[in-house]
Amino acid sequence: MKLFPGATPFQRWMMGATFVIVAVYSIAQNKESIVEASQTRLTSPNPRIIDGDTVDFTNGRVRIVGIDAPDDDLPLLKKLSSDALRRLALRDGGMDCSVSMFDYALRHENQCRTNPKSYGRLNLACRFPANKASVGATMVAQGYAVDYRVYSGGAYVDLMREAAAQRAGLWGVDYEGMRQLAVRQAQVPEGCSVGTIKK
Template sequence: MRIVGIDAPDDDRPQLKALASEALRELAARDGGLTCSASLFDYALRREEQCRTTAKSYGRLNLSCRFPSNKASVGATMVAQGYAVDYRVYSGGAYVDLMRKAAAQRAGLWGVDYEGMRQLAVQRAQVSQGCDVGTIKKEPGAVAGAGSTR
């Protein structure tokens, strides 16, 4: 499974990938597992339009998830704790502030490999010309708000 709107280190950074995977497993165990859907994305946090995702990428489902015990966004939590970065084209910039704060605090993987996480963040901040699947428009006057990211 892939969590929509974020990206974590992958096979090119196996140590960081393992640490991010372990962090997600620990959070899921602590907070009652994961509840995932194609429609749970944190739309209110978006700053701009975002590209729609396909149902799958690299053979994995693209889903938005929450922790059942506290309804916190898995994407927001992983970014806030420093185990993933905002993937702007698919998040609409929803997690940029959380990512900047995690980087400044050297939270999670930012404290292990700051430069590697910075490079990933720069790559995932790029927005290509147009979307492959379609665009989800930013609602005018939508209020940005953050849920629990403990």
């Protein structure tokens, strides 16, 4: 059976050549996406901790999705949060990060943004290899980060409230600083209507 009945051998040859050229061009144009897709699982027994929600691996920088830890505006809290994540990673076998690990079952509402990258970092969910615990949930439950609604869909709100009530981690050091961070990161994302967010 001929692929293109009625076409001359020259026409079939031209169509085949065109297909090959288009395929090669398409692969070349998508090379960056293909490379990035291959890097969506990053693992290390000893990742470099940048701060309480950012980690460096040999093949990329990861922003732990769904949480926000204190930044440069709260230098003491930033250091304590970074130290806590470093200790947890050392104790629990490093980190394993991937686009497929997020705790979807914990979500209370839809996410409104799912950007794969921010500021050159891959937005990935991470687990500790030794116990398979969610890094995001652990950091929030221990009081070293807050729920970041735009990316979490409210997944860690209950853990955050409990940590705040118990003055766990950073909540016991600077309650007001953590409260303000939590309020900022709890806002309905720009461009999301209230109807988009499931209460």
